[in-house]
Amino acid sequence: MSTVNKHLDMFSESFNLEDKVAIITGSSKGIGKAMAKGLAEKGAQVVISSRNQEACDEVAKEFTSEGLKAVGIACHIGKEEQRKSLIDKTIEMFGRIDVLVNNAAINPVFGPIEEVDPAIFDKIMDVNVKAPWALSNLVLPHMQENKKGSIINIASVEALTPGFGLGLYSTSKAALLMLTKNQAKEWGQHGIRANAVCPGLIQTKFSSALWQNEKLLNKIEKTIPSGRMGQPEEMVGLACLLASDAGSYMTGGVYTADGGYMIAG
Template identity: 45%
Template sequence: MGKIGFAIAKKLASEGASVVVSSRKEQNVENAVNNLKKLGFENVLGTVCHVSKKEDRSKLFNKAIEVFGHIDILISNAAVNPVFGLTEECTDTAWDKIFEVNVKCPFMLTKEVLPYIRKSDRGTIIYISSIAGLQPFSFLGPYSISKTALLGLTKVFAGELATNNITVNCVAPGIIKTRFSKSLYESEVAYETILSRIPLNRIGEPDDVSGVVAFLCSADARYITGETIVVSGGMQSRL
């Protein structure tokens, strides 16, 4: 799993949540679970889950129910971006892959978790989008569009699930230090260019995102739904 996903799992575990982590790679799952347990978190388990595969999604939810008995929170964090360049040059295959993982899978995860999360006293669903969904990144057009779609998914499900006392929100990170965004800041020129756009004058850390997610999962956020919170150090995103 990625650095943001691990930071979220660690933060929620530190606040008393039982956590199920997943990744399409078994080694990533094992590393995440082992590292969390080394930090003293015992109510943690992991399973391989390729979010594009229905059987893997079912296994994820079934394992959570089998071990912990209930599901109160869903965090949808998986994303891909196989292309870099002008949007008009994006192939059908790349476009389909981006929207399969970045948009359809969050929808399917939500749809399939609802029978479980509706049984919770207060359910929480959170999508990890990107500031690119509000202010598209140059040469990352298809990825940016897919992240914009998550803002709409948030609004629609927030309205439809409110009667079930389920809140649905979205977190839109800016430039965070992860492998995924490394190309945006790895060279000195790119680094200085990025810093010039961030009023807080630093690139974000995964823990900057996890704290916001934990807040949205807490009782303090029980009256917040349908919102997108930008975590970007002040990078321009909207009025």
């Protein structure tokens, strides 16, 4: 084998996720589903999770029909008992958790921050900040046992710069970035890495209010160096990197995948 081929094999092997177990919340559609499929294609046993068991099973069935390893476990991440059940069932089935992708999030309002009902504020913080914190705490002992693990928190470019009408969503995602950094700092001693991904405008159901408005979409796309919105599959590369040994020295990082939105000024 030539030296070049040997290095290519070593490089390819560093992305290998065989024998790894990955939980991806909010993975019955959109970015979560794309990331789950990407991790499964690298060999991981993926746990598809969202609020609806039927939706989880449908995605798991789709993946397994393609020869990938996937199961569906429903979980409303805003509910403590369901979070605990998700982790317990995963351990019961596979005996380990190597990767946690905190992807599920909500944004139930669009408008000025002063007009948001306090109950909605609490709901946003519960799902977008408290749930990733709580789920990460639940996987911590299992990752400590393995002396290794990767937590990937899906934030948003809204966490990095204020937009209009998404104030509380932005605030919750900014909090998620600081949570990520603290996880990285405190848990590095256990071999656990924590990183955040900040997608830009991605064509999913979650962001449909933005891209279905053609006038607004055209305005946004003119400000993005890439000149277009992204697709869920374009988030997969970062997830695979951060989940695998290829990203073994990456922790506490905040990575944008936004078509250049953050440099557009």
